[in-house]
Amino acid sequence: MATSESMHGMWSSRLMFILAAAGSAVGLGNIWRFPYVAGENGGGAFVLIYLACIFLIGIPIMSSEILLGRIGRQSPINTMRSVAASSGANPGWQLIGWMGALAGFMILSFYSVIAGWVLSYVFQMGAGTFVGADAEAAGAHFGEFTGSVWSVTAWHTVFMIMTIMITARGVGRGLEVAVKYLMPALFVLLALLVVYAAFTSGHFMEGVQFLFSFNFDKLTGNSVLLAMGQAFFTLSLGMGAIMAYGAYMPKDSSVIGTATMIALMDTAVALMSGLVIFPLVFANGLPSAAGPGLMFVTLPIAFGQMAGGQLFGCVFFILVSFAAITSAISLVEPAVAWVVEKLNTSRAAGAWLIGGVAWLVGLGSAFSTNIWSDVHFIGEMTFFDTMDYVSNNIILPLGGIFIAVFAAWILDGRIRDEEMARDGGLYGVWRVVTRFVAPVAVAIVFIMTFL
Ligand code: PFF
Numbered sequence: 001m002a003t004s005e006s007m008h009g010m011w012s013s014r015l016m017f018i019l020a021a022a023g024s025a026v027g028l029g030n031i032w033r034f035p036y037v038a039g040e041n042g043g044g045a046f047v048l049i050y051l052a053c054i055f056l057i058g059i060p061i062m063s064s065e066i067l068l069g070r071i072g073r074q075s076p077i078n079t080m081r082s083v084a085a086s087s088g089a090n091p092g093w094q095l096i097g098w099m100g101a102l103a104g105f106m107i108l109s110f111y112s113v114i115a116g117w118v119l120s121y122v123f124q125m126g127a128g129t130f131v132g133a134d135a136e137a138a139g140a141h142f143g144e145f146t147g148s149v150w151s152v153t154a155w156h157t158v159f160m161i162m163t164i165m166i167t168a169r170g171v172g173r174g175l176e177v178a179v180k181y182l183m184p185a186l187f188v189l190l191a192l193l194v195v196y197a198a199f200t201s202g203h204f205m206e207g208v209q210f211l212f213s214f215n216f217d218k219l220t221g222n223s224v225l226l227a228m229g230q231a232f233f234t235l236s237l238g239m240g241a242i243m244a245y246g247a248y249m250p251k252d253s254s255v256i257g258t259a260t261m262i263a264l265m266d267t268a269v270a271l272m273s274g275l276v277i278f279p280l281v282f283a284n285g286l287p288s289a290a291g292p293g294l295m296f297v298t299l300p301i302a303f304g305q306m307a308g309g310q311l312f313g314c315v316f317f318i319l320v321s322f323a324a325i326t327s328a329i330s331l332v333e334p335a336v337a338w339v340v341e342k343l344n345t346s347r348a349a350g351a352w353l354i355g356g357v358a359w360l361v362g363l364g365s366a367f368s369t370n371i372w373s374d375v376h377f378i379g380e381m382t383f384f385d386t387m388d389y390v391s392n393n394i395i396l397p398l399g400g401i402f403i404a405v406f407a408a409w410i411l412d413g414r415i416r417d418e419e420m421a422r423d424g425g426l427y428g429v430w431r432v433v434t435r436f437v438a439p440v441a442v443a444i445v446f447i448m449t450f451l
Contacts, residue, residue, distance in 0.1 A: 005073070006247045006248050007074075007341075008247070008337055008340070008347075009170055009248060010249075010250065011245075011248050011249055011250065012176065014249070014250060014252075014253040014258065016176050016179075017245065017246075017248070017249040017250070017253070017258065018261055019176070019179040019180060019183060020179055020245055020326075020330075021236075021242055021245050021258075022261075022262050022265045022266065023178070023323075023326030023327070023330070024236045024241055024242065024326060024327050025234060025235050025262055025263075025265070025266040025327070026183065026186070026265065026266055026269050026323050026326075027323045027327030027328075028114055028118070028320070028323070028324050028327065029233045029234040029270075029327070030266060030269040030270040030273055030323075031190075031269070031270075031273045031295060031320055031323065032114060032118075032292070032295045032320075033230065033233065034230060034234060034270040034273060034274060035273055035274050035278065035294055035295060036290065036291055036293075036294040036295065037226055038211065038274060039281070039288040039289050039290065039294060040288075040289045040291060041218065041219070041223040041227070042223070043213075043215070043278075043288065044209075044211060044212055044213045044214040044215050045214045045215055045218060045219045046223055046226070046227050047211050047212065049219070049223075049224055050227040050228075050230055050231055053227060053230075053231035053232075053441075054231050054234075054235065054263055054266075054267055055263075056433065056437055056438065056441060057228065057231060057232075057400065057437075057438045057441055057442060058231050058237060058263055059259050059263050060404060060430055060433045060434040060437070060438045061237050061238065061400045061403055061434070061438060062242055062259040062262065062263060063256045063430055064404055064406075064407035064408070064434060065240070065242040065243040065403060066242060066243070066245075066249065066255050066258065066259060067246070067255050067407055067420065068080070068246065068411070069243035069247040069249070070246045070247065070251065070419060071411075071419060072243075072247060073247045074247060074337065074341060075097065075240075075244060075334055075335075075337035075338035075340075076097040076101070076240030076243045076244055076334045076337075076338075077094055077240075077334070077338045078094075078097070078338065079097065079243060080093050080094040080095075080096050080097045080406075081094040081097070083406075083411065083415075084406075084410075086412060086415070087410055087411050087412040087415070088412070089406075089410045093402075093406055093410070095402075096240070096402045096406065097240055097338070099395060099398070099399050099402075100238070100241075100243075100334055100399055101239075101240070101334050101335040101338060102395065103238070103239040103391045103395040103396055103399065104239050104240070104331045104332065104334055104335055105335065105354070105357065105358050105361065106361070106387050106390070106391040106395070107233075107239070107387075107391050107392070108163075108328060108355075108358040109359075109361040109362035109364070109365060110388055111324070111327070111328055111331060112159045112160045112163065112328065112358065112362050113152065113156045113384070114292070114324075115156075115159040115321065116152060116155030116156040116157075116159045117145070117146065117152070117155065117296060118317055118321050118324060119155050119158060119159055119321055120145065120151065121296065121300070121313075121317045122314055122318050124141075124145075124300075125300070125310065125313035125316075125317055126310065126314040128310050129141065129300075130300040130301070130303060130309075130313065131304050132304055133301060134284070134301065135285065135286055138296075138297045138300045138301050138304070142293050142296045142297050146293070146369035146370065147369060147370050149366070149370040149371050152366045153363065153366045153367075156359070156363075156365075156366045157359065159321075159324070159328070160355050160358065160359040161355075162325060163328040163329060164332075164352055164355035164356075165351075166178075166325065166329055167332050167333065167336055167347070167351040168347050168348035168351040168352070169347075170347055178322060178325070178326060179326055182319060182322040182323075182326075185319055186269075186319040186320070186322070186323055187268075187269065189312075189315065189316055189319055190272045190276065193276040193316070194272050194276055196276075196302065196306060197279040197280060197302070198279070201282075201302075202283055203280075203282035203283040204275075204279045206282040207275060207277075207278030207279035207280075207281070207282060208275065208278075210278050210282070210288065211271070211274045211275070211278060221448045221449050222449055224448065225393050225445055225448075225449040226393060228397055228445050229392040229394075229396065229397065232392060232396035232397055232400055233396060234266055234270060235262070235263060236327065236330055237396060237399075237400055237403075238396030238397060238400035238403065239331075239334065239395070239396055239399055240334040241330040241334060242330075243334070244330070244333045244334045244337055245330060245333070247337075252422070253422065254422040254423045254426075255419065255420055255422070255423055256420075256423045256426045256427070256430050257426070273295075276299070277294060277295060277298050277299070280298040280299070281294070281298055284301055286298060292384075299313070299316070300313065303316070332351065336350040336354050337350075339353060339354065361387075364383035364387070365383055365384035367383065368382035368383045368384035368385070369382075369384070378390075397442045397445070398442075398446075400438070400442060401438075401439045401442045404434045404435075404438045404439050405439055407434060408431055408435040
């Protein structure tokens with residue numbers, strides 16, 4: 001079974017794998033979701049738990065996904081089937097792949113809606129809509145835009161078509177080029193914004209304090225679950241995205257070292273986004289718990305007031321769109337790879353099929369800020385909130401536990417030793433953390449939240 005090449009193509013080098021996986025990890029989860037979820041959960045203590053989850057749960061599980069993908073060299077569903085078979089395990093383990101494909105659908109459906117907001121902001125920034133805007137104007141504008149069912153649906157459609165078209169082109173072409181140039185550009189622009197927030201907002205330290213002073217009073221059982229869900233979401237874990245990418249990774253690189261690099265890049269982008277957004281929140285007297293609109297209100301104010309902001313703002317939202325697209329592609333990849341293997345069709349057909357269904361489901365999220373804003377599914381949650389909550393906080397961590405348990409307990413030890421040979425001493429640490437710490441930690445958070 002363990003072939004050395006995948007039928008879907010291969011990354012041209014280890015660096016390309018790192019860039020692609022970082023492209024999957026760095027996305028709306030860092031720039032849009034991290035600040036607003038941290039804001040809604042009181043900041044500091046939430047951030048601390050989030051960081052603990054990245055290191056104790058995220059890196060071990062990311063390593064497990066890379067490992068399994070690289071052994072199986074197929075879609076996560078078929079990888080799990082073949083790796084389970086060669087380890088003499090129950091074929092039921094392929095459920096991991098199925099659950100992952102389902103989570104990918106669910107996440108892509110709402111991800112595309114938010115990415116659509118970003119696309120629309122590219123044009124609005126460029127057109128100068130926010131020049132000189134204050135907090136009130138930016139907020140009103142955001143409300144008006146998301147309140148329009150036509151605008152939101154149209155941009156959701158545009159984003160989904162872009163995702164489908166790039167996915168259809170395959171692993172090497174398109175995607176590699178995009179991540180090679182656009183990810184570093186995003187990083188640089190974000191760094192410039194941190195400097196801007198540090199020198200001109202006048203409230204930088206307040207932002208720093210909000211993010212890094214650990215006030216545990218504000219922490220509830222549910223916010224611990226949300227911090228863990230955010231860690232899974234931001235690293236693209238628990239649903240096979242990294243497993244699918246691992247399938248195209250060359251054999252001769254270390255697994256844990258690679259996973260650690262990706263996690264560090266991802267965390268840096270999230271923290272930088274927080275350091276841009278919260279000083280602006282405090283400088284403009286905005287509520288830190290503003291919810292999903294946080295980025296769409298704070299950043300336009302900053303761009304609207306800085307010299308050259310019209311151009312910078314436009315470029316920034318373009319880069320965020322690219323970050324979103326490189327993530328969206330990884331959300332469809334597991335399902336598309338499976339469709340190609342199963343139905344023996346072209347990538348293009350697979351991409352249109354999966355993307356089309358996700359678009360349809362996504363309409364529910366597109367409607368959640370307008371015609372369905374009063375329709376609630378779980379408790380007070382709209383369709384969008386429900387998809388987000390269930391996929392990120394339940395399915396991803398559950399998938400993560402299974403992946404960790406499989407990789408560290410069930411997988412044939414000889415295959416694992418061989419794959420991890422390049423990881424040296426870290427391999428021993430990974431085994432202990434992945435066998436005991438990561439699954440137990442996820443289980444405890446679940447039990448604390450739901451019992
Ligand atoms: N990690 C992406 C982000 O932070 O925006 C979102 C994501 C991509 C989640 C791929 C899950 C996934 F499989």
